[in-house]
Amino acid sequence: MVRDGARPGEHKYVAVRAYLADLVTTELAVGDAIPSERSLTEKFGVSRMTVRQAIDALVTEGVLERAQGRGTFVAPPRADFEMRLTTFGEEARRRGLTPGATVLRCEQLPAPAVVAEALDRETGTPVHHVVRLRTADGNPMSVEESWIPVDLAPDLLDDGVPDSLYAALRERDLDPTWGEEVITAADATPEELEALQMQGSRAVMRTARRTFGGDAAVMYSRACYRGDRYSVFVPLREARPTLVPRARPSDGDAGRPVQPSAPPGRIPEGSPR
């Protein structure tokens, strides 16, 4: 039991939140009601505002839903409705397939201009470069090409190419936190056609992705998927007008207290080779 926010140093609402998170994962099913705010107040010996803070967090995460006059309930999972920063391996496993990889290339080289720009580095900066054929249950699915600045993870490929580059980055405290991807459709090149063992259709889906860990770009990658074996699911939010701040500050941007955290740079197009 997680009774009494006994953990010293921890905030009380964190204890309540943890209790509710545990309840949801171990006791309750979708649609079940959680204990009322007032009963949680007594259970943890905290004020109602504190309980509400804990619940608010879970509501914002989409785990719970409030219903005035009725209670607070476990929300239907929206996990599958979010486009996530996942890797080929994770995605394949999630769909019940066994992922595989064949390393076609593994080297260290000076970053070409396009790669350097995507990584916010100078052209020629040393980068790891890995090209892999990805398979699912043994069937070729995509050719994947990745670039990672050497200075971020000098020993990244010392023991060969890791099964998961994302996992290898995480081990080095470069946890991928967000990313941006551009998807296009194109004809496969003869090399791709052969590597992917495509017959009949030539159509492939190309993706170019920038992966960020914290503020820095940690990886740039391009992939080429068989058009007949791969699709992307995208949830779409309402296109409601957003609050837009005033365009021109009264003076320059001197003394600006915070820095924009998400540089709006696009993924550069064009061939990196």
Place this chain on the structure above:
Amino acid sequence: MVRDGARPGEHKYVAVRAYLADLVTTELAVGDAIPSERSLTEKFGVSRMTVRQAIDALVTEGVLERAQGRGTFVAPPRADFEMRLTTFGEEARRRGLTPGATVLRCEQLPAPAVVAEALDRETGTPVHHVVRLRTADGNPMSVEESWIPVDLAPDLLDDGVPDSLYAALRERDLDPTWGEEVITAADATPEELEALQMQGSRAVMRTARRTFGGDAAVMYSRACYRGDRYSVFVPLREARPTLVPRARPSDGDAGRPVQPSAPPGRIPEGSPR
């Protein structure tokens, strides 16, 4: 001035929120600080919790950012980082292009099985069916096919095909609120090749979209974009493990207090013709 939450019947935090929203759009630029919580407390004669509730809402929306010990600031706009439920016309205009449409087909017919399933209806339900060639600055970009249940909007096509189907739906209180889209790459059919005036490459990007207004599916649409002229930008969130409710309820689902609001149905694949 929006002084004193004077509007009767309105909640106080709504007045504060409106004041701040107005500030952001008319006075402040990205990075500027908003008035401190305590000064807003005095300005509106409300308690600090009320002020915080107003600010919380804007922080959750991504309009503001808090920084402990420093203040609360206008956040950089994230508008372009969200995949939105937009239409071809809106997207084209956003990119500075002039959208156009040529109606290739406009009829009313019984829904084929695939369409009916996507719309959560019985096969054979009467649906409007529209096929249009979409252009940007006069250049063919895509062939777009849409199905809308007749009973939702019987007079939808009485005055010809509206410029924007979404706008037409909104006029009928069927505002599109969310959607889901599946993207694939494929070879163009000979008809598509001709309609899109494609030469050289045959690759197209196909999308299948279900659009929801409230709880019901209001439209199913498929589009076929020229691979060389169209790309999709997708922001990727962190793949952090989500809280998953317990799988099996202790008994059946009788007495379930809330209904799952987002049916996890996938977009059916296959040809609707």
Place this chain on the structure above:
DNA sequence: CAGTGGTCTAGACCACCCT
């Protein structure tokens, strides 16, 4: 140091839902 946001209390009244 003064000022900011972060957390927290112990109440209160209201609107809403279900029985």
Place this chain on the structure above:
DNA sequence: GGGTGGTCTAGACCACTGA
């Protein structure tokens, strides 16, 4: 009516930031 969440008060102490 009794229980639920929604809003609100008038304080309090803390941690952090920047001058």
